Amino acid sequence: MLPPLDTPRLLVRERTLADLESCLEMDRDPDVTRHIAGPWGDPVAHRQFVQYRMTRHYPPGLGYWSIRERSDPERFVGWVLLIPDHGAGPDVEIGWRLVRSAWGRGIASEAAAALVRHAFETVRLPRVVADIASENHASLRVARKLGMQRVGPAMSDGMQYERYRLVREDLTAI
Numbered sequence: 001m002l003p004p005l006d007t008p009r010l011l012v013r014e015r016t017l018a019d020l021e022s023c024l025e026m027d028r029d030p031d032v033t034r035h036i037a038g039p040w041g042d043p044v045a046h047r048q049f050v051q052y053r054m055t056r057h058y059p060p061g062l063g064y065w066s067i068r069e070r071s072d073p074e075r076f077v078g079w080v081l082l083i084p085d086h087g088a089g090p091d092v093e094i095g096w097r098l099v100r101s102a103w104g105r106g107i108a109s110e111a112a113a114a115l116v117r118h119a120f121e122t123v124r125l126p127r128v129v130a131d132i133a134s135e136n137h138a139s140l141r142v143a144r145k146l147g148m149q150r151v152g153p154a155m156s157d158g159m160q161y162e163r164y165r166l167v168r169e170d171l172t173a174i
């Protein structure tokens with residue numbers, strides 16, 4: 001069971017199968033998945049992919065958290081993740097994804113900051129990484145505001161990304 005990572009504005013709670021349809025609907029928006037490799041165009045593979053990630057085992061303290069606003073607690077607005085890099089580790093990936101209508105209000109940054117504190121203070125991870133497409137300016141901005149630094153290029157699932165990293169000792173920005 002993952003701990004809640006609630007913030008002043010947000011309810012950030014373990015993602016469950018109850019969020020499956022909301023997650024699929026979010027991913028079907030091409031604006032949302034524009035910079036992310038995945039089986040978005042194949043409904044069967046897409047559902048299997050998300051279901052697997054919802055039901056597989058993650059190491060203690062890792063997984064996905066769904067985001068809702070305290071002002072509208074029934075409405076799914078996205079998720080943040082902290083999972084083994086490429087499914088296996090040893091690095092741990094941090095990530096964020098929101099429905100289009102929730103962009104631009106600081107929600108991803110607020111949820112990600114709570115997640116970084118969890119990663120370093122509770123799970124005691126030495127570092128977290130994120131692979132971000134160089135055209136994904138909003139996501140790059142979220143990463144940089146957390147204090148993440150670019151460490152080099154990364155290829156994943158046939159897509160070119162930039163790898164960003166935040167080391168626990170360097171945590172100053174949040």
Ligand SMILES: CC(C)(COP(=O)(O)OP(=O)(O)OC[C@H]1O[C@@H](n2cnc3c(N)ncnc32)[C@H](O)[C@@H]1OP(=O)(O)O)[C@@H](O)C(=O)NCCC(=O)NCCS
Nearest residue numbers: 032096097098103104105106107108109132137138139141
């Ligand atoms: C990336 C994403 C989660 C950001 O969510 P968000 O809640 O809108 O992000 P925030 O509001 O916390 O911060 C976004 C920052 O990027 C900036 N930004 C947004 N669009 C931008 C653009 N086109 N160019 C430059 N900066 C941009 C915002 O101004 C903000 O910076 P600021 O706080 O200094 O003003 C959201 O855009 C999303 O879900 N995208 C699709 C999924 C995705 O790409 N996930 C990341 C994969 S690596």
